[in-house]
Amino acid sequence: MLIRDIYAVPNVDPSWHVPQTYDGIFDFNFDTSRETLMHLYQKGKDMQWDALKRIDWDLELDPENPMQMPLEANPIYGTPLWDKLSKQDRIDLLTHGQAWNISQFLQGEQGALICASKIVTQVPTMDAKFYAATQTMDEARHIEAYEKLQKKFGVAYPMTAPLQELINDALKDSRWDITYLAMQIVIEGLALAAFATIRDVAQNPLAQQVNAYVMQDEARHVMFGRLSLRDYYPHLSDAERDEREEFLVDACYHMRDRFQGPEIYERLGLPVKECVEYGEQSETIKMFRTFLFQRIVPVVKDIGLWGPRIQKAYTDMGVIGFADMDVDALHDQDDSIAKDFDARQAYVESVISEGKGDPVAAE
Ligand SMILES: [Fe+2]
């Protein structure tokens, strides 16, 4: 089965072509002098994992609420429309809503794969090429994991227009740092918060595992963007930094305001406009949208794009309070939570194998 076979909407393009105009750069100095980047590269090599082996794919999703998410996470939960839905309609809405969510992760992972490989080609120094090469491999493994999870839903959605527009901007821009800004800072920063919601709120063990393990790598990817841009931006002129700030402000509003999933309601025959409006008014969705910026704002401040334009936008979005968040502590926590999942899995396996060796249990 291919993902193509389970798309919930008709006529999804089989491929997407993004024309490129940039130089592929060789580094004949073989410059690997930045210790922080080389340290991150070493971590990237040491912490590769195999989605086939690390995740227990015998685990299943729940037939009525696949990732066992709280009902409040659905944008129309608690509205008069929700009250009118039959039990089966609610199951369909939960299944399609969650499948749409995981589909955006899957589609975004392919975006990350292509962006990381663009960075390998285009970034001028060898240390950054080294790290981006490990990220490229990470993203391939993430696609593998989310693709397997997606198939358990039996339904998938194409990349939404806002995500596609931002990835397009990241890829077609000939300046290498714009790719970092769009992918490592905005998209991966948002993804970390979105993955964390499922890891911490979903009750389904398979959904928890996949997101916890992917997060362990994503935290490193955001760090890569942060280290690379923190070195680079002080060398730019004020006018050049202004352009980056403008790009960032647009990208943040774009991702916050346009992620509504109207195609889900259309597919299920629900009133699209009404459902989107319910989503806009939902207190849970508003809180989630604010939380999405928890990992982005402190990183933007750290890379030195902290002019009045950015600060005004983040104040307007109600996310400026995240500016002094300790992202390193969050990343350490992501790492230890993933290791806890490993420990729990190892414990379950040891109990099962002891059970098999026990003649009473075997009867
Ligand atoms: Fe990824």
Ligand SMILES: [Fe+2]
């Ligand atoms: Fe990533």
